Amino acid sequence: MQAQVTPARRRNEREASLLDICEQLVKLASKAGASDSEAYAERTRESSVKVRDGNVEELQQATSKGVGLRVFTAGRLGFAYGTDFSKDGLRGLAESAVSLAKGAAKDQFNELPRGRQLGRGPEGEYDPAIEDIDPAWKLRAAHAAERAAAQVDARVRKFDATGAGDFLARSAIASSRGASGESRASYAYLYCSPVAEADGQLQTASWADTRRRLSELQAPDEVGRIAARRAARMLGARKVKTQKAAIIFEPQQAGGFLAGLSGAVNGDLVHKKSSFLAKLLGKRIASQQVTLVDDATLAGGLGTRPFDGEGVVSQRTVVIDRGVLESFLYDTYTARKAGARSTGNAVRGWSSLPHIGTSNFVLDRGGVSAEEIVRGTKRGLLVTAMLGSGANVVTGEYSRGANGLWIEDGQIAHAVQEVTVSGSLLDLLQAIDAVGNDLDLRSSTASPTLRIAEAVISGS
Amino acid sequence: MPKAVQKPAAVRAPLLPLPLIEKLLSAAMSRGAEFGEVYVERATTTAVSLDEGKVRSAQVGAVTGVGVRAIRGAQVGYAYSDDLDEAALLRTAQTAALIAEGNRAPGPVSLSRTPLPTYYQVKQPLSGIDVARKIELVREANAAARAHDRRIKQVMAGYADQTREILVANTLGHLAEDRQDLCRLGVSCVAFGKGGERRTGFYGGGGRVDFRFFEDFSPAQVGREAARQAIATLGAIPAPAGPQTVVLAPGWSGILLHEAVGHGLEADFIRKGTSLFAGKLGEKVASELVTVIDDGTVAGGRGSLNVDDEGNPGERKVLIEKGVLKGYLYDHLNAKLTGQRSTGSGRRQSFRHAPMPRMTNTYLAPGDQTPEEILRGVPKGLYCRQFGGGQVDISNGNFVFEISEAYLIEEGEITRPVKGAMLIGVGPEALKNVSAVGSDVSLDPGLGTCGKDGQTVPVGVGLPTVRIDNVTVGGTGA
Numbered sequence: 001m002q003a004q005v006t007p008a009r010r011r012n013e014r015e016a017s018l019l020d021i022c023e024q025l026v027k028l029a030s031k032a033g034a035s036d037s038e039a040y041a042e043r044t045r046e047s048s049v050k051v052r053d054g055n056v057e058e059l060q061q062a063t064s065k066g067v068g069l070r071v072f073t074a075g076r077l078g079f080a081y082g083t084d085f086s087k088d089g090l091r092g093l094a095e096s097a098v099s100l101a102k103g104a105a106k107d108q109f110n111e112l113p114r115g116r117q118l119g120r121g122p123e124g125e126y127d128p129a130i131e132d133i134d135p136a137w138k139l140r141a142a143h144a145a146e147r148a149a150a151q152v153d154a155r156v157r158k159f160d161a162t163g164a165g166d167f168l169a170r171s172a173i174a175s176s177r178g179a180s181g182e183s184r185a186s187y188a189y190l191y192c193s194p195v196a197e198a199d200g201q202l203q204t205a206s207w208a209d210t211r212r213r214l215s216e217l218q219a220p221d222e223v224g225r226i227a228a229r230r231a232a233r234m235l236g237a238r239k240v241k242t243q244k245a246a247i248i249f250e251p252q253q254a255g256g257f258l259a260g261l262s263g264a265v266n267g268d269l270v271h272k273k274s275s276f277l278a279k280l281l282g283k284r285i286a287s288q289q290v291t292l293v294d295d296a297t298l299a300g301g302l303g304t305r306p307f308d309g310e311g312v313v314s315q316r317t318v319v320i321d322r323g324v325l326e327s328f329l330y331d332t333y334t335a336r337k338a339g340a341r342s343t344g345n346a347v348r349g350w351s352s353l354p355h356i357g358t359s360n361f362v363l364d365r366g367g368v369s370a371e372e373i374v375r376g377t378k379r380g381l382l383v384t385a386m387l388g389s390g391a392n393v394v395t396g397e398y399s400r401g402a403n404g405l406w407i408e409d410g411q412i413a414h415a416v417q418e419v420t421v422s423g424s425l426l427d428l429l430q431a432i433d434a435v436g437n438d439l440d441l442r443s444s445t446a447s448p449t450l451r452i453a454e455a456v457i458s459g460s
Numbered sequence: 461m462p463k464a465v466q467k468p469a470a471v472r473a474p475l476l477p478l479p480l481i482e483k484l485l486s487a488a489m490s491r492g493a494e495f496g497e498v499y500v501e502r503a504t505t506t507a508v509s510l511d512e513g514k515v516r517s518a519q520v521g522a523v524t525g526v527g528v529r530a531i532r533g534a535q536v537g538y539a540y541s542d543d544l545d546e547a548a549l550l551r552t553a554q555t556a557a558l559i560a561e562g563n564r565a566p567g568p569v570s571l572s573r574t575p576l577p578t579y580y581q582v583k584q585p586l587s588g589i590d591v592a593r594k595i596e597l598v599r600e601a602n603a604a605a606r607a608h609d610r611r612i613k614q615v616m617a618g619y620a621d622q623t624r625e626i627l628v629a630n631t632l633g634h635l636a637e638d639r640q641d642l643c644r645l646g647v648s649c650v651a652f653g654k655g656g657e658r659r660t661g662f663y664g665g666g667g668r669v670d671f672r673f674f675e676d677f678s679p680a681q682v683g684r685e686a687a688r689q690a691i692a693t694l695g696a697i698p699a700p701a702g703p704q705t706v707v708l709a710p711g712w713s714g715i716l717l718h719e720a721v722g723h724g725l726e727a728d729f730i731r732k733g734t735s736l737f738a739g740k741l742g743e744k745v746a747s748e749l750v751t752v753i754d755d756g757t758v759a760g761g762r763g764s765l766n767v768d769d770e771g772n773p774g775e776r777k778v779l780i781e782k783g784v785l786k787g788y789l790y791d792h793l794n795a796k797l798t799g800q801r802s803t804g805s806g807r808r809q810s811f812r813h814a815p816m817p818r819m820t821n822t823y824l825a826p827g828d829q830t831p832e833e834i835l836r837g838v839p840k841g842l843y844c845r846q847f848g849g850g851q852v853d854i855s856n857g858n859f860v861f862e863i864s865e866a867y868l869i870e871e872g873e874i875t876r877p878v879k880g881a882m883l884i885g886v887g888p889e890a891l892k893n894v895s896a897v898g899s900d901v902s903l904d905p906g907l908g909t910c911g912k913d914g915q916t917v918p919v920g921v922g923l924p925t926v927r928i929d930n931v932t933v934g935g936t937g938a
Contacts, residue, residue: 052732058536061555064812065542066523079519083542096520103595105514160734160855195734195855202736202855237856239932242702272512272614274650274658351521387851388860388882394650394660397880399934401851401860417858420884420934422701458701458884458934 119313246380366435492562665905699935827897
């Protein structure tokens with residue numbers, strides 16, 4: 001079929017700018033009785049295609065907007081959000097936020113960031129080429145990925161989905177303490193999820209690439225081929241015996257491991273002594289090969305932004321330096337409570353209050369290739385997919401379902417499924433004995449290949 | 461399960477004027493689509509949270525929008541807008557229409573209201589309840605959790621509700637409207653033990669219920685139960701790793717069914733042949749003791765639906781009967797493409813999402829053994845009392861679910877608490893290993909949220925006390 005998508009309506013020039021909307025709301029909040037207020041607004045455009053068996057399966061396109069208003073009245077916090085940008089709509093938001101604040105407790109740490117903490121720009125990670133993507137390009141790319149996947153292996157004939165899409169966002173923030181900023185962001189993505197089938201067993205795998213710049217997006221046929229190979233190599237997967245062995249996390253799974261760990265450096269959990277790392281600042285918590293940063297300024301990073309969800313200028317924070325825990329992550333409220341400084345880690349959408357989260361949470365690359373790590377492993381599991389949430393950062397326990405490839409004497413022996421990988425998070429961090437050189441920023445939480453010398457694998 | 465009587469939908473002003481909806485339907489069909497649908501949603505959400513003994517925030521949000529879908533064969537065009545003026549909505553419908561490529565002048569659509577059952581009767585919309593009463597819930601829950609034991613050092617309590625009004629109209633002439641209220645109170649606690657040990661507890665509940673629900677399901681009881689779990693597991697030993705017999709306590713353990721079989725029976729995976737349950741209708745896929753039901757008609761249930769997000773009434777469906785696979789969960793599209801009938805399973809997170817087949821309340825029919833009998837029959841095993849989340853891989857059937865409170869079973873008795881346990885298995889194998897089913901069926905208290913393909917919807921799950929043999933337990937102990 002011919003591509004029939006038309007580009008979404010360009011931003012209507014008559015529409016009030018997002019920053020205007022935010023500034024109006026701040027004024028209305030003050031009129032309604034707020035002692036301080038902050039408004040955050042977004043407009044987004046998303047567009048996606050899905051194909052299957054050579055046919056278009058779904059076309060989706062929409063624009064969307066919303067604004068959230070945070071107010072303090074005498075140290076009490078209220079929050080309201082909505083999609084109605086009319087004068088009456090905004091006034092209603094201001095009034096309900098102020099009236100809601102009356103029910104919350106007075107809290108001396110409720111304050112907005114101000115002065116030199118605030119960031120105004122640069123503009124953000126924005127690629128005009130993504131705004132101008134030819135709609136037919138996405139269909140061609142998705143078809144190409146699917147075609148390439150179907151040619152890899154005779155056992156790969158079914159597809160869950162293959163697709164491509166793009167996302168554009170503008171956001172703005174204004175506050176009664178001088179925050180005033182606008183930024184833009186964009187990304188494009190491509191994915192393929194084939195299913196391999198043999199001897200009554202089905203195995204799905206998927207491969208995706210997401211980039212801030214269209215020109216950096218992986219070639220469609222490469223995405224398809226990688227996905228198909230990943231599905232096919234899982235055929236014949238079986239349990240292994242319960243044992244202790246080495247665990248190698250592929251980059252995506254290593255990233256997942258970091259994501260699980262990120263809650264442990266959340267300043268709020270730390271302050272409440274509800275993180276297993278709460279008392280370990282300045283201590284050696286991981287192998288010396290581990291250096292971990294949260295860096296909102298990283299060029300091309302999917303978590304890169306000029307300022308955080310409350311307007312605080314973006315920064316690079318070293319969290320673990322060669323195994324030593326150097327810093328936790330804070331937003332303004334928690335930093336005040338804990339006697340620390342905001343690290344610019346407030347994250348939010350327009351429908352949520354700012355809360356602590358990571359930007360680009362990245363483990364530094366090491367010096368060896370993933371192949372060398374596998375070759376140097378006597379016996380272990382190369383983890384290629386995981387199930388469940390895994391890390392409990394309060395108790396410090398880790399246990400997660402895993403699929404992957406069994407390694408004997410540096411060689412891949414067979415596929416593995418239906419096992420779990422378990423251990424204490426501190427033990428696992430200390431036991432990291434190899435860090436790959438294959439770091440790739442296709443996700444905001446990213447890591448190269450990691451090997452853990454030993455963990456418990458539960459199977460038969 | 462109690463059933464409510466049928467009654468005609470109340471006549472009130474629709475969310476969008478009917479002539480405009482008819483225009484949008486025509487526009488969605490303007491390029492030769494075979495089916496067009498307009499979905500209008502107005503959702504008001506209220507949330508309050510308490511942390512470190514203080515009511516941290518109170519918030520409210522209101523979002524209204526329209527989603528338009530056009531279908532031609534297996535091809536779907538979807539577009540949405542939160543801008544409700546006629547011109548913007550017509551552009552939205554025309555964007556959805558682009559999935560088809562023709563220039564057919566559509567016939568006029570005339571809509572008639574579908575009478576709906578009422579499986580939830582929330583008299584006063586939850587959005588209209590004074591926020592001060594909602595704040596009172598989290599305060600009481602916090603006080604009760606802290607009073608339970610002085611080792612409870614952290615308590616977070618949250619209450620959230622949503623009043624969601626929907627209207628679905630399609631080119632078959634159906635028009636359905638529903639108000640779907642939903643609320644949930646949740647409390648999590650951290651107990652601090654000796655030597656820096658921390659244990660957590662979580663409990664809560666709600667549903668499509670009147671605010672009066674919390675008079676019986678009291679916040680104090682919720683707070684105490686969360687605290688009890690955290691205290692009970694202090695001093696836990698590492699969970700033994702490897703295959704063993706497990707006994708699951710009733711209720712939220714139903715997440716086992718949700719993951720091990722439920723998702724694999726959703727008709728999109730079946731049609732594409734990517735689920736391991738595809739093509740197995742009439743085959744034995746579980747132990748004879750296993751009868752699985754997905755039931756959108758449970759009174760006040762968190763997953764209950766008078767009408768799904770495609771305008772079809774909620775239903776009770778037997779998916780597995782005495783171990784034999786009986787049916788799948790169909791939405792409109794997958795039913796149409798495979799010559800089946802929708803089972804009222806078409807759901808979406810919001811107007812920003814196209815519907816797909818989903819579960820509602822999924823539970824296992826009760827057996828005839830008492831929970832005590834089941835436990836007594838286990839010489840050595842693991843008793844799982846409270847559960848975290850779960851996940852499944854549809855194709856190979858691998859599922860996991862996390863056990864937040866578990867104990868060793870020794871000679872038929874519950875003994876020491878264990879920590880860090882999780883269960884892993886392959887759906888049909890785990891269900892074939894079900895060797896005892898209790899008479900104590902119970903739905904979870906109203907906690908579950910299910911995620912699929914980036915969309916979340918509220919669901920219920922239920923399981924009586926169940927014994928499963930030879931399940932792999934992930935852990936670190938011997």
